[in-house]
Amino acid sequence: MSLVKHRLQLSLQLPVPEVKNSEFIPFIHLSKPKINASQEVADLLDLEKLCVLGHGNHGTVYKVRHRQTSAIYALKIIRGDPDDSQQPYQPSHEMKILLSMDSPFIIKCLGTYESTAGEKAIVMKYMDAGALDTLVKANGPFSESSIAHIGYQVLNGLNYLHAFNIVHLDIKPSNLLVDKNMNVKIGDFGVSKIMRENEAPDYWDIYVGTYAYMSPERLDSNSYDYRYVYAADIWSLGVTLLELYVGHFPFLPPGKKPNWMQLVLITRFGEPLSLPEEASAEFRSFISCCLQKEPSKRWTASQLLSHPYICTNRRLED
Known part of the structure; x- marks a missing residue:
C-alpha cells in the first residue's frame, strides 16, 4: 500500500489541545529494586x-x-x-x-x-509472536481496528512509564513485542531515561535511540525543549502505527531507508503527511494528534487513550 499524492490535512478532524502546565507529570522517584535471580532460573x-x-x-x-x-x-x-x-x-x-x-x-x-x-x-x-516489525514484513499492512488494539496497549504502557518519569526514547516496531493473542508489551529499555526534577539536558538524552523514529525536536537540537521530553515517545508511536498501516516506513517510498538530513527536512519543514484516502477520519485525527511538529501540541498518552479512534475501535478486554 503506498501513500497517495493527494495531500489531506490531518489536523482538520479534531482540535488539538494545548498542553497545560497542570498536565505535566509530577515527579515520582522509583524505589530501589532488588537485583536478584528468578526463582525459576537459579543459574x-x-x-x-x-x-x-x-x-x-x-x-x-x-x-x-x-x-x-x-x-x-x-x-x-x-x-x-x-x-x-x-x-x-x-x-x-x-x-x-x-x-x-x-x-x-x-x-x-x-x-x-x-x-x-x-x-x-x-x-x-518470551513473546512467541516476535516483534511488530517482523509481523508487518510477513503479513503486510494492519487493519485500523488491529492498529487501535495495538495503540491502546502501547499507550497504556507509555502512560505508566511517563507517570514514573521514564521516557523510553526508542519506541519503534522492533521494540514492541507481541504474543500469539496480539498482546503487546514495550521492550528494550537500553536507552531509556529516568527523569529527575530540574534536570538539564545533555547530548545523549537527545540523540540516543533510532533516528528514523525520532521526533522533529530531537532531530534538530536547536528546537529541543526539555519540558516536552515525554512528547518524543508520542511522535515515535505515531510513526510506528502509521508504518503498520501503510506497510513500510511512512516518510519514504517502500524499500527506501532514511538518512538524518532527509528526516530533518521532512519532519521539520515538510508538509503534513498524507494518508491513503480510504483511511477513516478518526484515524487521520489520531495520527495528527501524535505527529504534531510542535511537541507542546502533541497529545499526551493519557489524552490519546480517550481519543475516539482508540475508544471506538479497540477490542474489548477479555
Missing part, C-alpha cells in the same frame, strides 16, 4: 540457547530453554563497554527500570544476572 547455566531473537541496544537477545523444566524465556546478554565514550550505557540502569516495572504492557523481567566474565544478563518473558 544462567540452566539455560540453553536456542536461537538469536534480535540485536538490541548494547546487547543480543536469545530464545532460551530451561534445561530442567523446558520453559522458554528471552535472555538479553549485555556487553556494553564502560570505557567507550560513544556508548554511555549502564546495564544497571536498564535493569533498574525493568525490575521496578509492574505493568501488563511492559515486558516482564524475571531476574538479572552477572557472569564470571563480567557480562550482565536479563531474563524476560
Whole structure:
C-alpha cells in the first residue's frame, strides 16, 4: 500500500489541545529494586540457547530453554563497554527500570544476572509472536481496528512509564513485542531515561535511540525543549502505527531507508503527511494528534487513550 499524492490535512478532524502546565507529570522517584535471580532460573547455566531473537541496544537477545523444566524465556546478554565514550550505557540502569516495572504492557523481567566474565544478563518473558516489525514484513499492512488494539496497549504502557518519569526514547516496531493473542508489551529499555526534577539536558538524552523514529525536536537540537521530553515517545508511536498501516516506513517510498538530513527536512519543514484516502477520519485525527511538529501540541498518552479512534475501535478486554 503506498501513500497517495493527494495531500489531506490531518489536523482538520479534531482540535488539538494545548498542553497545560497542570498536565505535566509530577515527579515520582522509583524505589530501589532488588537485583536478584528468578526463582525459576537459579543459574544462567540452566539455560540453553536456542536461537538469536534480535540485536538490541548494547546487547543480543536469545530464545532460551530451561534445561530442567523446558520453559522458554528471552535472555538479553549485555556487553556494553564502560570505557567507550560513544556508548554511555549502564546495564544497571536498564535493569533498574525493568525490575521496578509492574505493568501488563511492559515486558516482564524475571531476574538479572552477572557472569564470571563480567557480562550482565536479563531474563524476560518470551513473546512467541516476535516483534511488530517482523509481523508487518510477513503479513503486510494492519487493519485500523488491529492498529487501535495495538495503540491502546502501547499507550497504556507509555502512560505508566511517563507517570514514573521514564521516557523510553526508542519506541519503534522492533521494540514492541507481541504474543500469539496480539498482546503487546514495550521492550528494550537500553536507552531509556529516568527523569529527575530540574534536570538539564545533555547530548545523549537527545540523540540516543533510532533516528528514523525520532521526533522533529530531537532531530534538530536547536528546537529541543526539555519540558516536552515525554512528547518524543508520542511522535515515535505515531510513526510506528502509521508504518503498520501503510506497510513500510511512512516518510519514504517502500524499500527506501532514511538518512538524518532527509528526516530533518521532512519532519521539520515538510508538509503534513498524507494518508491513503480510504483511511477513516478518526484515524487521520489520531495520527495528527501524535505527529504534531510542535511537541507542546502533541497529545499526551493519557489524552490519546480517550481519543475516539482508540475508544471506538479497540477490542474489548477479555
